[in-house]
Amino acid sequence: MPAAHQKPIELVLQHRISPERLAPYIRETPTLHEAIRLYRWNIDLSGAVYEALHVFEVVLRNAMDEQLCRWNASQTNPDTGRLHSSDWLIEPSALLLRVAGRDIPDARRRALKSTTRRPHGQREPLHEDILAAMSLGTWRFILPGRHDAGKQRLWDEAVHKAFPHLRRAPRELERAVEGVYQLRNRVAHLEPIINSNVRAQLTNMRTVIGAIDPQLLSWFTSTERISSTLTLRPSPAPKAP
Numbered sequence: 001m002p003a004a005h006q007k008p009i010e011l012v013l014q015h016r017i018s019p020e021r022l023a024p025y026i027r028e029t030p031t032l033h034e035a036i037r038l039y040r041w042n043i044d045l046s047g048a049v050y051e052a053l054h055v056f057e058v059v060l061r062n063a064m065d066e067q068l069c070r071w072n073a074s075q076t077n078p079d080t081g082r083l084h085s086s087d088w089l090i091e092p093s094a095l096l097l098r099v100a101g102r103d104i105p106d107a108r109r110r111a112l113k114s115t116t117r118r119p120h121g122q123r124e125p126l127h128e129d130i131l132a133a134m135s136l137g138t139w140r141f142i143l144p145g146r147h148d149a150g151k152q153r154l155w156d157e158a159v160h161k162a163f164p165h166l167r168r169a170p171r172e173l174e175r176a177v178e179g180v181y182q183l184r185n186r187v188a189h190l191e192p193i194i195n196s197n198v199r200a201q202l203t204n205m206r207t208v209i210g211a212i213d214p215q216l217l218s219w220f221t222s223t224e225r226i227s228s229t230l231t232l233r234p235s236p237a238p239k240a241p
Contacts, residue, residue, distance in 0.1 A: 029236050037234040038233075042193060052205055055220055068159070072096060096154075099148075103135065108130050112124075136180075136181050165211050166211035180201050183198065198226060
């Protein structure tokens, strides 16, 4: 198409992205041009959040998994009278089956699809395959936020050991993970986070990681891009007098 007949790029983007998806950005800015800039910044911020989640979610699940493995191996199977194995994702004790039971088969199915696509043919998922397929929501749900005697027992006997540097109540830890979980869902579904309190969720990430390992927190703080990206939010152009 000759350049003379091309539409302004803002109109092309509005059509291809859709007016409905751009609406939250247009409400924040005086012009379509500024809304597109804000939309682009939202993409950058979402990317920075997702990078941080790569550390947050993996560290959280590994810390909790380590303690759940140890605890599961100390539990007696009432049917056999023998101790369970340490593999709580393959042979969960009754309490873990109740608390996380619905999530385990779902994760196993996802892991099976992944292992099926391997070049050497299908194999049964291993512990690490299922662990990698577990969702962040599982770890949030295991924490003893609302009153649940079983979750409290897991916390008292095992899960609290995953957070040796925690200086807050367990309920506050659960709220921190919940906040990050909600932000993660918005990012995963490509939703606007321009009015989400991303800085508060960065604080929550730091709280959880610091409760696990302060040295790791120092590394995380030096590498995350959320802080710097937040400072780059485009300011609306001043309205003409």
